[in-house]
Amino acid sequence: MHPRQSIIEIFSTFVQFESDRFHNWATDARLRRSIQSCVSKNPQEQSENFWVLYWYNCISKPELKMFGKQHLTAYLQEACYWASQKTSAGFNSTQYKLSDCFQIAIAKVDKLLKGFNPSQGSTLKNYARATFACTIRETLRQRHEVDICTPWGLLRKISQKRLFESLEAAGLSKDTINLYIIAWDCFKTLYLPSPGSTRQLVRPDAEIWEAITQAYNSQNSQKATPEILETWLLDCAKHTRRHLYPSTNSLNNPKNDDDSSEWLDNLFSGESVLTQLIIQQEEETRFSQQTEIHTLLISAIALLETQSQQMLELWYRQGLTQQQIAKHLEIPQYTVSRRFTKIRETLVKTVASWSKEKMHISLTSDILKEMTAVIEEWLQIYYTQS
Numbered sequence: 001m002h003p004r005q006s007i008i009e010i011f012s013t014f015v016q017f018e019s020d021r022f023h024n025w026a027t028d029a030r031l032r033r034s035i036q037s038c039v040s041k042n043p044q045e046q047s048e049n050f051w052v053l054y055w056y057n058c059i060s061k062p063e064l065k066m067f068g069k070q071h072l073t074a075y076l077q078e079a080c081y082w083a084s085q086k087t088s089a090g091f092n093s094t095q096y097k098l099s100d101c102f103q104i105a106i107a108k109v110d111k112l113l114k115g116f117n118p119s120q121g122s123t124l125k126n127y128a129r130a131t132f133a134c135t136i137r138e139t140l141r142q143r144h145e146v147d148i149c150t151p152w153g154l155l156r157k158i159s160q161k162r163l164f165e166s167l168e169a170a171g172l173s174k175d176t177i178n179l180y181i182i183a184w185d186c187f188k189t190l191y192l193p194s195p196g197s198t199r200q201l202v203r204p205d206a207e208i209w210e211a212i213t214q215a216y217n218s219q220n221s222q223k224a225t226p227e228i229l230e231t232w233l234l235d236c237a238k239h240t241r242r243h244l245y246p247s248t249n250s251l252n253n254p255k256n257d258d259d260s261s262e263w264l265d266n267l268f269s270g271e272s273v274l275t276q277l278i279i280q281q282e283e284e285t286r287f288s289q290q291t292e293i294h295t296l297l298i299s300a301i302a303l304l305e306t307q308s309q310q311m312l313e314l315w316y317r318q319g320l321t322q323q324q325i326a327k328h329l330e331i332p333q334y335t336v337s338r339r340f341t342k343i344r345e346t347l348v349k350t351v352a353s354w355s356k357e358k359m360h361i362s363l364t365s366d367i368l369k370e371m372t373a374v375i376e377e378w379l380q381i382y383y384t385q386s
Contacts (some may be wrong), residue, residue, distance in 0.1 A: 001015075001022040001078070001081060003078065004025060004078070007035065007039055007046060007048065007051060008032060008035050008036055008039060009025065009027075010048060010051075010074070010075055011031065011035045011051060011055070011071045011074050011075055012027055012028055012031035012032040012034070012035050012071070012074055013025040013026060013027050013028070013074060013077070014026050014028065014073075014074055014077055015077045015080075015081055015102065017098075017099040017102070020097040020098050020099050021098075022081065028070070028074065031067075031070055031071060031074060034067055034071065035051075035071065038051075038054075049123065051071075051075075052072070052075060052123075052124050052125075053118060055067070055068045055071040055072050055075075056068065056072065056113070056116070056118065056124065058071075059072075059113060069109065069110070069113065072109070072113060072124070073106065073109045075124075075125075076106070076109065076112075076124070076125070076128050076132075077106075079125050079128040079129050079132065080102055080105050080106050080128065080132050081102060082129065083105060083128075083129050083130075083132035083133045083136065084098055084101035084102040084104075084105055084132065084136060085098055085101075086133065086319070087101060087132075087133045087136040087137055087140075088100075088101040088136070089319075096140055101136045101140075104135065104136055104139050104140075105132040105135050105136050106132075108131075108132075108135050112127075112128055112131050112132070112135075115131065115369065115370060115373060116128075117370055120370060120371075120374055122374050122377060126377055126381065127373065127374065127377055129377065129380065129381075130373060130374075130376045130377030130378075130380055130381075131373055131377070133380065134373070134376060149201075150201050150202065151233070151234055151237035151238075152191070152201040152202065152203060152204070152233075152237075153193075153201035154237050154240060154241070155184060155187060155188065155233060155236060155237055155240075156188060156191070156193065156201060158240055160181060160184075160185070162240070162243075162244075163180075163181065163184060163236060163240060164177065164181065165243065166236075166239045166240040166242070166243035166244070167180055167181075167236065167239055169239070169242075169243050170239040170242070170243070172239075179220070179232065180232050180233075180235065180236050182216060182219055182220065183212075183216055183224070183229050183232045183233055183236075184233060184236055186212045186215040186216045186219075186229075187204075187212050187229075187233055189215070190208060190211045190212050190215060191204050191208050191212070203230075206226075209226035209229070209230065210226065212226070212229060213225065213226045213229055216229060292354075292358075293351060293354070293378075294378070294382075296350060296351065296354055297347060297350070297351070297375070297378060297382070298382075300346065300347055300350045301347075304343065304346070307329060307331075307339075308339060308342075308343050310329065311325055311329070311336065311339060311340065311343070312343065312379065312383065313383065314328060314329075315340070316379050316380055316382075316383035316384070317383040317384065322336045322337055322340070344372065344375070344376075347375050347379075348368065348371055348372055348375060351371050351374075351375060352368065352371060355367075355371070
C-alpha cells in the first residue's frame with residue numbers, strides 16, 4: 001500500500017481491494033469537493049491533525065455530522081488496513097481474510113468516534129489502531145461461535161440479554177419480543193443436549209416439540225402449535241446471527257447523487273476553526289500528561305510478576321495467541337486468560353488512581369472504558385516500538 005500524501009487525498013479516498021490485496025485508492029467525489037473547499041478557504045492549514053480535529057468537532061453539529069464522519073472514515077483507512085493485516089495474520093483464519101477484517105473494523109467507525117476523546121492525550125489514528133484491532137479480535141472470536149453453530153446450537157448458547165438485543169435491533173415490537181423470549185426459554189429449558197454436542201445440535205424431535213408447546217401454552221392464553229414455535233425460534237436464530245454478524249456497506253459508494261454544496265459553502269462560517277482548536281487544546285499540558293502516564297505504566301509493568309511480564313511480551317511483541325502462550329509457558333490456557341484480565345485491571349486501576357488524584361476526574365464507567373482502550377493502544381505501541 002502506498003501512503004496518501006496530500007490533505008485532499010487523506011480525507012477523501014478509500015481502500016479498494018482486489019484478490020484480498022490492496023488495489024488502489026478510490027476517490028469519493030463529494031468528499032473531495034468538500035475538503036477542497038475547506039482547504040481553499042484555509043490554505044495555510046496543512047496539518048493533518050488540524051483537519052482531524054476540525055472534522056471531529058463537526059460530528060457534534062447536525063448539519064455537518066455526515067461529512068465529519070465520512071471524512072474521518074476516509075482518514076482512518078490506513079489505520080484500519082494495518083490493524084486488519086496484523087490481526088488477521090494472528091488468527092490464521094481460512095474464512096476471514098484481510099478484506100473481511102477490514103470491513104468488520106471500518107463498520108464500527110461510529111462507535112470508535114463516540115469513544116474517542118481528544119482530551120485524553122491520544123491521537124485519533126493511534127486510538128483507532130488499538131480499537132480496530134480489539135474490534136476485529138472480539139468479532140472473530142464471537143463469529144467463530146456463531147458461524148459454526150446450528151440454529152438450535154446457537155439458541156442454546158445465546159443469553160437472554162443478547163437475544164433481546166438482537167430482536168430489538170431487528171425492529172420487532174415489544175409484544176413479539178416477549179412471545180419469542182418465552183418460546184426460547186421453554187426451548188432452552190426442555191431441550192437438553194448431550195455433553196459436547198451443543199454446537200452441532202440437531203432439530204428437536206416431535207416429543208420435545210410437544211413438551212415445548214405445552215410449556216409455552218401453559219404461560220399464554222394465545223395458544224401456539226409446534227410449527228409456529230419452530231418458526232419463531234428460527235427467526236430468533238436468524239436475527240441473532242444478523243446482530244452478531246452484521247453486513248457492512250462500503251462508504252466508497254455514496255447513497256445518492258445529491259450535491260451538498262450548500263453545506264460546503266458554510267463550513268467555515270462563524271468563529272474561526274483555528275480559534276476553536278486553540279481553545280480546546282493545551283498542547284503543552286497534554287504532552288506533560290502523556291509523558292507522566294507513559295512513565296506510570298512502565299513502572300506498573302515493572303512491578304508485575306515475571307511471568308506476567310513475559311506474557312505481555314509474547315502477546316504484544318511476538319503476536320502469539322493465548323494458546324501458544326500457554327504452551328510456551330507450560331500453563332493452562334484458562335490461566336493465561338485470567339492473568340491477562342488481572343494485568344489489564346491492574347493497569348487500569350493504576351491510571352484511574354492517577355487521574356483521580358492529578359486531574360480530579362470522576363471515574364464513570366464510560367471513562368473507565370476509554371481508559372481501557374487507551375491502555376490497550378499504549379501497550380501495542382510500547383511493545384511494538386520499544
